[in-house]
Amino acid sequence: MSSSCLSALETEIFHYIDAHQSDFIENLKEWVAVESDSVQPDLRKEVIQMMSLAAARLAALGATVNSVSLGSQQLLNGQHLPLPPVILGELGKDPQNLTICFYGHVDVQPAKKEDGWKTDPYILTEINGNLYGRGATDNKGPVLAWINAVETFRALKIAMPVNFKFVIEGMEEAGSLGLEKLLEEEKHGFFSDVDYVVISDNLWLSKKKPALIYGTRGNACFSVEVEGGDKDLHSGTFGGIIHEPLTDLIALLDSLVDPTGHIQIPGIYDAVAALTDEEKKLHGSIEYDVEEHKNNSGVKKLLYSTKEEILLHLWHYPSLSIHGIEGAFHEPGIKTVIPAKVIGKFSIRQVPNMDLSDVKQQVVDHLENVFAKRNSPNKLKVSMPLGAKPWVADVNDPLYKAAKKAIRTVFGEDPDFIRDGSTIPIARTFQTITQKTVIMIPIGAADDGEHSQNEKISRRNYIEGIKVFAAFFLEISKLRGQLHETSKPRTNK
Numbered sequence: 001m002s003s004s005c006l007s008a009l010e011t012e013i014f015h016y017i018d019a020h021q022s023d024f025i026e027n028l029k030e031w032v033a034v035e036s037d038s039v040q041p042d043l044r045k046e047v048i049q050m051m052s053l054a055a056a057r058l059a060a061l062g063a064t065v066n067s068v069s070l071g072s073q074q075l076l077n078g079q080h081l082p083l084p085p086v087i088l089g090e091l092g093k094d095p096q097n098l099t100i101c102f103y104g105h106v107d108v109q110p111a112k113k114e115d116g117w118k119t120d121p122y123i124l125t126e127i128n129g130n131l132y133g134r135g136a137t138d139n140k141g142p143v144l145a146w147i148n149a150v151e152t153f154r155a156l157k158i159a160m161p162v163n164f165k166f167v168i169e170g171m172e173e174a175g176s177l178g179l180e181k182l183l184e185e186e187k188h189g190f191f192s193d194v195d196y197v198v199i200s201d202n203l204w205l206s207k208k209k210p211a212l213i214y215g216t217r218g219n220a221c222f223s224v225e226v227e228g229g230d231k232d233l234h235s236g237t238f239g240g241i242i243h244e245p246l247t248d249l250i251a252l253l254d255s256l257v258d259p260t261g262h263i264q265i266p267g268i269y270d271a272v273a274a275l276t277d278e279e280k281k282l283h284g285s286i287e288y289d290v291e292e293h294k295n296n297s298g299v300k301k302l303l304y305s306t307k308e309e310i311l312l313h314l315w316h317y318p319s320l321s322i323h324g325i326e327g328a329f330h331e332p333g334i335k336t337v338i339p340a341k342v343i344g345k346f347s348i349r350q351v352p353n354m355d356l357s358d359v360k361q362q363v364v365d366h367l368e369n370v371f372a373k374r375n376s377p378n379k380l381k382v383s384m385p386l387g388a389k390p391w392v393a394d395v396n397d398p399l400y401k402a403a404k405k406a407i408r409t410v411f412g413e414d415p416d417f418i419r420d421g422s423t424i425p426i427a428r429t430f431q432t433i434t435q436k437t438v439i440m441i442p443i444g445a446a447d448d449g450e451h452s453q454n455e456k457i458s459r460r461n462y463i464e465g466i467k468v469f470a471a472f473f474l475e476i477s478k479l480r481g482q483l484h485e486t487s488k489p490r491t492n493k
């Protein structure tokens with residue numbers, strides 16, 4: 001970074017951020033200490049405690065904080081569990097300023113020391129420049145980086161360059177229950193004056209090269225149930241004389257995808273958007289180590305060998321994965337059972353311009369077809385319990401130029417423009433509701449290990465991430481006036 005490129009204001013801000021590193025890390029340590037695991041019901045009160053901490057932190061910034069209650073969730077065993085509130089925060093309402101809405105989550109994936117952590121997952125520990133702890137990169141670190149960037153302006157008594165809105169939730173790792181409904185209800189309320197939405201809940205594609213994300217795949221999750229009689233049977237007494245539900249189910253699952261990864265469901269590729277020349281150009285320059293990605297997977301060979309093919313198959317084509325079978329005998333040892341009812345679970349990561357209801361219909365038609373050919377008397381039920389749409393943004397929006405400039409200011413190089421093969425279901429909802437551009441500005445590196453053992457964010461990424469956000473606010477403030485000519489509402493299928 002050559003400091004001569006920095007404005008006096010940037011120099012002052014970056015100096016403050018460098019000087020307060022230990023405070024910022026202390027903040028993260030306090031947040032990581034709360035075991036806000038939203039997946040395990042018995043930890044729900046920790047999540048609720050975490051929401052109060054986050055609300056207090058925003059209030060300390062001077063923000064107006066509204067903790068919206070979402071009621072409760074009913075578990076499969078009938079038990080009711082309170083949902084953590086969603087925080088809607090607001091800071092600044094200057095009509096001269098643009099309004100940026102930041103979305104993040106402060107719940108985490110489960111973690112236990114015994115899972116293979118080198119350190120206690122809930123005690124943030126620095127080793128060789130890395131800050132280890134559950135939630136360090138997903139998503140407590142990035143949420144705090146944003147808050148600390150705002151805090152820096154307040155501490156230095158610099159006029160806020162933008163108006164801020166915050167949406168902070170505590171159920172992301174458990175499917176963001178109730179969030180979409182709340183966003184819809186607030187379309188003409190809280191969201192009515194939002195100009196841009198920023199999410200920082202992904203990673204760079206490389207360990208060193210910064211990135212901006214302009215698209216994520218959607219995910220359509222399916223359940224396929226095959227039911228025979230009302231009880232499990234002995235294979236010595238009934239094997240050979242009945243249509244077995246698990247045999248039917250395996251044939252159904254086997255019909256979904258061929259050994260080359262090609263999905264066999266008729267029509268499924270029909271709506272896949274053609275790759276544009278602009279996208280082809282973006283792929284060429286991306287820093288991505290195929291060998292490293294392969295090594296991370298632990299497998300011997302991938303379906304594709306070149307960077308271009310791999311990126312296409314992760315970002316631009318749908319994929320189908322089989323996740324499991326409920327009701328099948330899976331313990332070690334031998335059990336000569338014929339299970340009465342089995343439920344297969346699979347999901348299809350979809351891409352623009354695939355339509356969720358079309359995908360659902362194609363899946364149902366295909367499975368019913370395959371099943372009909374088996375002349376089985378068993379009962380087939382197909383359902384789609386979760387459907388998240390893909391999201392893609394216009395990289396030519398001034399928002400992307402502003403973020404790119406902020407990254408160049410801090411890291412001295414331009415970011416790669418990347419997509420993410422996984423799904424942030426709420427991204428598309430933000431875009432639909434606000435009719436404004438959404439951007440993902442990741443600050444964590446490819447090897448941060450989100451959802452894994454020894455999750456971390458490096459000290460450098462955390463601190464430089466705070467600077468990126470601060471520089472980004474200044475860039476956004478330069479867009480005032482330009483916005484109304486350049487930012488057209490976008491919709492995509």
Ligand SMILES: Cn1cncc1C[C@H](NC(=O)CCN)C(=O)O
Binds near residue numbers: 422
């Ligand atoms: C729960 N779920 C089911 N379908 C999609 C999801 C979300 C999940 N999201 C992430 O992992 C965020 C990555 N930064 C995923 O993509 O699997």
Ligand SMILES: [Zn+2]
Binds near residue numbers: 138
């Ligand atoms: Zn996350």
Ligand SMILES: [Zn+2]
Binds near residue numbers: 109138173450451
């Ligand atoms: Zn996560």
